[in-house]
Amino acid sequence: MELNRPSWRKSSRSNGGGDGNCVELAYIGPDAAVRDSKNTVGPRIALPGNGFRALVRHVRG
Known part of the structure:
Protein backbone atom coordinates (compact mmCIF):
# COMPACT_ATOMS: atom_id res chain seq x y z
CA MET A 1 0.00 0.00 0.00
CA GLU A 2 1.29 3.45 -0.85
CA LEU A 3 1.46 5.86 2.05
CA ASN A 4 -0.39 8.62 0.18
CA ARG A 5 -3.28 6.42 -0.88
CA SER A 11 -19.29 -0.92 4.36
CA SER A 12 -20.62 -4.05 6.05
CA ARG A 13 -24.05 -2.41 5.80
CA SER A 14 -23.91 -1.98 2.02
CA ASN A 15 -26.71 -3.56 0.06
CA GLY A 16 -25.70 -6.99 -1.24
CA GLY A 17 -28.74 -7.27 -3.48
CA GLY A 18 -26.81 -6.52 -6.65
CA ASP A 19 -28.32 -3.10 -7.21
CA GLY A 20 -25.00 -1.39 -6.49
CA ASN A 21 -26.01 0.61 -3.43
CA CYS A 22 -22.61 0.40 -1.77
CA VAL A 23 -20.34 2.88 -0.07
CA GLU A 24 -16.68 2.62 0.84
CA LEU A 25 -14.88 4.21 3.76
CA ALA A 26 -11.26 5.17 4.27
CA TYR A 27 -9.61 6.60 7.36
CA VAL A 41 -12.67 7.95 -9.21
CA GLY A 42 -15.69 10.16 -8.66
CA PRO A 43 -16.52 12.56 -5.85
CA ARG A 44 -15.70 11.78 -2.24
CA ILE A 45 -16.92 13.24 0.99
CA ALA A 46 -14.15 13.97 3.47
CA LEU A 47 -15.05 14.73 7.08
CA PRO A 48 -13.07 15.50 10.20
CA GLY A 49 -13.20 12.61 12.68
CA ASN A 50 -15.75 14.28 14.98
CA GLY A 51 -17.94 15.22 12.00
CA PHE A 52 -17.89 11.64 10.74
CA ARG A 53 -18.84 10.29 14.17
CA ALA A 54 -21.74 12.77 14.30
CA LEU A 55 -22.89 11.61 10.85
CA VAL A 56 -22.82 7.95 11.93
CA ARG A 57 -24.80 8.76 15.10
CA HIS A 58 -27.38 10.61 13.01
CA VAL A 59 -27.74 7.78 10.50
CA ARG A 60 -28.06 5.17 13.25
CA GLY A 61 -30.59 7.27 15.16
Whole structure:
Protein backbone atom coordinates (compact mmCIF):
# COMPACT_ATOMS: atom_id res chain seq x y z
CA MET A 1 0.00 0.00 0.00
CA GLU A 2 1.29 3.45 -0.85
CA LEU A 3 1.46 5.86 2.05
CA ASN A 4 -0.39 8.62 0.18
CA ARG A 5 -3.28 6.42 -0.88
CA PRO A 6 -6.15 5.69 1.48
CA SER A 7 -7.11 2.09 2.08
CA TRP A 8 -10.79 1.85 1.10
CA ARG A 9 -13.12 -0.77 2.53
CA LYS A 10 -16.72 -1.54 1.67
CA SER A 11 -19.29 -0.92 4.36
CA SER A 12 -20.62 -4.05 6.05
CA ARG A 13 -24.05 -2.41 5.80
CA SER A 14 -23.91 -1.98 2.02
CA ASN A 15 -26.71 -3.56 0.06
CA GLY A 16 -25.70 -6.99 -1.24
CA GLY A 17 -28.74 -7.27 -3.48
CA GLY A 18 -26.81 -6.52 -6.65
CA ASP A 19 -28.32 -3.10 -7.21
CA GLY A 20 -25.00 -1.39 -6.49
CA ASN A 21 -26.01 0.61 -3.43
CA CYS A 22 -22.61 0.40 -1.77
CA VAL A 23 -20.34 2.88 -0.07
CA GLU A 24 -16.68 2.62 0.84
CA LEU A 25 -14.88 4.21 3.76
CA ALA A 26 -11.26 5.17 4.27
CA TYR A 27 -9.61 6.60 7.36
CA ILE A 28 -7.10 9.32 6.59
CA GLY A 29 -5.33 10.02 9.85
CA PRO A 30 -7.99 11.24 12.28
CA ASP A 31 -10.38 12.04 9.41
CA ALA A 32 -12.65 9.85 7.27
CA ALA A 33 -13.70 9.80 3.62
CA VAL A 34 -16.69 8.15 1.97
CA ARG A 35 -17.20 7.32 -1.71
CA ASP A 36 -19.58 5.43 -3.97
CA SER A 37 -18.08 2.00 -4.69
CA LYS A 38 -19.46 2.10 -8.25
CA ASN A 39 -17.55 5.29 -9.03
CA THR A 40 -14.18 4.99 -7.33
CA VAL A 41 -12.67 7.95 -9.21
CA GLY A 42 -15.69 10.16 -8.66
CA PRO A 43 -16.52 12.56 -5.85
CA ARG A 44 -15.70 11.78 -2.24
CA ILE A 45 -16.92 13.24 0.99
CA ALA A 46 -14.15 13.97 3.47
CA LEU A 47 -15.05 14.73 7.08
CA PRO A 48 -13.07 15.50 10.20
CA GLY A 49 -13.20 12.61 12.68
CA ASN A 50 -15.75 14.28 14.98
CA GLY A 51 -17.94 15.22 12.00
CA PHE A 52 -17.89 11.64 10.74
CA ARG A 53 -18.84 10.29 14.17
CA ALA A 54 -21.74 12.77 14.30
CA LEU A 55 -22.89 11.61 10.85
CA VAL A 56 -22.82 7.95 11.93
CA ARG A 57 -24.80 8.76 15.10
CA HIS A 58 -27.38 10.61 13.01
CA VAL A 59 -27.74 7.78 10.50
CA ARG A 60 -28.06 5.17 13.25
CA GLY A 61 -30.59 7.27 15.16
